[in-house]
Amino acid sequence: MIQTDGTDELLRTLVLVLDLCGTFAFALSGAMAGVRRRLDLFGVLVLSFAAATFGGIARDLLIGATPPAALQDWRYLAVSLTAGAIVFFWSSLIEKLRNPVRMLDAMGLALFAVAGTEKALAFGLSPAMAALLGMLTGIGGGVARDVLLAEIPAVLRSDLYAVAALLGAGIVAGGSLLNLPVLVAALAGGLACFSLRVAAIRRGWRLPVAVAGRS
């Protein structure tokens, strides 16, 4: 969903493939959470689709881009359902592949944050708000997954997940403010988001909790 300057067909295809990879990773996370909470097959598939697409859907509703992109292109649905079915039938396998899945998830986060910011900018939002919406695109799916499971969204209490999305989105928004080429800003933002997220996983970096909350 990244808007590119030229019409480079190869680049477009690359972005689509990356976008579908991110969708796949997010759908895996939704399906795994659903299997753990003993949802039935349908519930697992709903959670896959919600985790994979809700961030983009929320962004599209907020900027007035209806119907949302995730409801216009059948590939997002197909990829989400495939991921959900894989987890449902081979969940022990997926649990073993935890590390590659987390890398895929970090890539999806970077890509969604960057693409979400670009789309919000294209719809005329200010850079600060576009960065906020880019972050929402990245984390919205995880929030929807956890709300549907009646849990406090993990993203509100955990290891630099949303902050990584905000960093990537902020770099893209800043690039637009400075009139940098879109592609440069997108690459820098995506790399920064991915690197910070991976570093946070590896080193257990976290944000502080308030003093009152600790006692």
Place this chain on the structure above:
Amino acid sequence: MIQTDGTDELLRTLVLVLDLCGTFAFALSGAMAGVRRRLDLFGVLVLSFAAATFGGIARDLLIGATPPAALQDWRYLAVSLTAGAIVFFWSSLIEKLRNPVRMLDAMGLALFAVAGTEKALAFGLSPAMAALLGMLTGIGGGVARDVLLAEIPAVLRSDLYAVAALLGAGIVAGGSLLNLPVLVAALAGGLACFSLRVAAIRRGWRLPVAVAGRS
């Protein structure tokens, strides 16, 4: 809300009456859940309205039909509040009428799924996505009810509720793909949804749960 070919006044009235019956049934389910969780009168009325209208409201937001139909026609509000008040003041009576209420609910599900699919098709969505939105119209109210009560939506873990909605919606969408008359597809879809739902209640049919989730 079903779009009919002709201008048959009688048919229109019939559809409106059925739609309001479905709204009533869904509002009952919301109010009963609210009474059980000890909400006050206001909370019970909010849950009635949310359970009765959220599916349609979510669909209308997603297809860009604002303001949503449920906020434009006062009858949906009036029927929801009436159902909520009845449950609030005579909840033991309603608990006794559990079986007729479940039949009414199955009818509401069938009607909302069919009408939701028709409306999404009318707004230009592809048949697959229209079926998805039809299902959402049918199950969205129950999801909102459960999320507001901080519970995992029953529809994600229970007896072929959403699958029945999807079957009905899918038949309507398939009918549109095959250029069948709208009325025929709507009747077939509604009947299929209602029958599957009633059979699932009677025979305790359920979807499988993943192996990992069972242990």
Place this chain on the structure above:
Amino acid sequence: MIQTDGTDELLRTLVLVLDLCGTFAFALSGAMAGVRRRLDLFGVLVLSFAAATFGGIARDLLIGATPPAALQDWRYLAVSLTAGAIVFFWSSLIEKLRNPVRMLDAMGLALFAVAGTEKALAFGLSPAMAALLGMLTGIGGGVARDVLLAEIPAVLRSDLYAVAALLGAGIVAGGSLLNLPVLVAALAGGLACFSLRVAAIRRGWRLPVAVAGRS
């Protein structure tokens, strides 16, 4: 966000200041809830922003006013984040100021309910639905805050919070029905909402719970 008849610059500024005060109060409530549930700094800021703006955002989505006002004016974001940071770093201080914070919150409720109703009327909704949306503007932030914390929204079970919002919104909607001057209706609605809310806090007024729920 209240639409005024004239172009009185002073009045506009007054309304903006009041609106930002309400935003500040709601953001405090979100941040305090987040600190109590041990969210990290980011989670607390998200809850501040959600509690302060979700009511208005939901209203804007429902009436089709995209992007929502809260995403177009950076001051709402700035005020929310400031309130969140204050609570995060000095939460024991804010807990001590509980009474002034509750007064500020009642003022925010009154203002949001009135302004939300005015905006819905301006977008062509009927007075009854505009009053409903005004109430939603007032209570939506608190609902979002509690749903994100996986709790049943306090507003569904507590002391005349939503009823006060509905009273204020209803007076504004009634004033529009009777063609009263906007300013008069807004002042009367705001005062009624604020007074009822404060009286409910002081005297512990509550709505009844259904008999079945009590047992």
